[in-house]
Amino acid sequence: MKNNLNLAFDKLGGLVPVIVQDAVSHEVLMLAFMNEEAWRRTLETGEAHYYSRSRRQLWHKGATSGHVQRVQEILVDCDADTILLRVEQVGGAACHTGYRSCFYRRLTADGLEVIGVRIFDPKEVYGSG
Amino acid sequence: MKNNLNLAFDKLGGLVPVIVQDAVSHEVLMLAFMNEEAWRRTLETGEAHYYSRSRRQLWHKGATSGHVQRVQEILVDCDADTILLRVEQVGGAACHTGYRSCFYRRLTADGLEVIGVRIFDPKEVYGSG
Numbered sequence: 001m002k003n004n005l006n007l008a009f010d011k012l013g014g015l016v017p018v019i020v021q022d023a024v025s026h027e028v029l030m031l032a033f034m035n036e037e038a039w040r041r042t043l044e045t046g047e048a049h050y051y052s053r054s055r056r057q058l059w060h061k062g063a064t065s066g067h068v069q070r071v072q073e074i075l076v077d078c079d080a081d082t083i084l085l086r087v088e089q090v091g092g093a094a095c096h097t098g099y100r101s102c103f104y105r106r107l108t109a110d111g112l113e114v115i116g117v118r119i120f121d122p123k124e125v126y127g128s129g
Numbered sequence: 130m131k132n133n134l135n136l137a138f139d140k141l142g143g144l145v146p147v148i149v150q151d152a153v154s155h156e157v158l159m160l161a162f163m164n165e166e167a168w169r170r171t172l173e174t175g176e177a178h179y180y181s182r183s184r185r186q187l188w189h190k191g192a193t194s195g196h197v198q199r200v201q202e203i204l205v206d207c208d209a210d211t212i213l214l215r216v217e218q219v220g221g222a223a224c225h226t227g228y229r230s231c232f233y234r235r236l237t238a239d240g241l242e243v244i245g246v247r248i249f250d251p252k253e254v255y256g257s258g
Contacts, residue, residue, distance in 0.1 A: 005236055011182065017146050017160055026155065031146055031211045053140065076241060077231040078224050082160045084232045095207050102206040103213045107134055112205060 008081035009036055015051060016083055020094065023072035023086040029094035030102040032061075034083065046071050048087060065125045067091035093119035096126070137210035138165055144180060145212055149223065152201035152215040158223035159231040161190075163212065175200050177216060194254045196220035222248035225255070 007016050015033040022029055032050040034042065037058055041049040048069035052059035062068030069087035076083060095102040097118075104116020136145050144162040151158055161179040163171065166187055170178040177198035181188035191197030198216035205212060224231040226247075233245020 074236040075232040
């Protein structure tokens with residue numbers, strides 16, 4: 001896809017927040033960040049690339065697990081400072097914990113309650129080491 | 130609601146990104162940020178409070194327009210560094226442009242295409258001044 005959009009990377013130190021939804025169910029899967037390189041690579045390849053804040057480098061989601069995200073649709077917010085990606089999540093789970101969505105817990109008066117669906121065991125996908 | 134969750138406010142200079150969904154349709158309405166005060170005020174009042182990065186102050190969403198967000202459910206991500214709020218959006222529109230969702234535009238090869246639903250005319254809600 002052409003890069004015909006000027007995103008406001010300056011508001012957050014070179015990063016733009018990206019909300020990731022399942023393209024079919026529209027379930028919110030995760031939130032990540034893109035820098036300009038990740039945005040360009042996502043448009044070029046059709047697979048979601050992010051900027052890993054912990055590793056401080058480009059992150060091709062699924063490069064390790066094979067669970068890539070194939071971009072189906074890109075929405076932009078009113079200020080062009082946030083992206084909403086609709087993706088086909090290969091493997092069915094976006095979260096490194098094995099849950100379909102990173103938002104698998106709900107806040108209750110008694111603490112956090114797990115409400116998400118676990119798709120895989122992280123040990124089997126990433127190894128036990 | 131009790132504040133029984135330690136959110137990772139340190140990762141983004143005191144802020145946590147908040148994805149806001151309609152509680153019934155689960156449509157993604159907007160992305161905003163909370164600082165600790167906004168988080169506490171949200172839990173105390175049951176209405177969404179954010180931190181306005183442009184105005185650099187606490188932002189009680191809807192205080193001007195009356196279009197407050199009544200919090201129905203709070204989800205937390207795997208790293209406790211992002212919040213997903215499910216809200217009742219009073220007035221039906223979350224975006225200051227009058228669209229139901231801030232994500233009312235889709236990226237196409239020819240540019241941005243408006244796909245959202247406009248609920249109100251901003252001039253009538255905020256005044257023409």
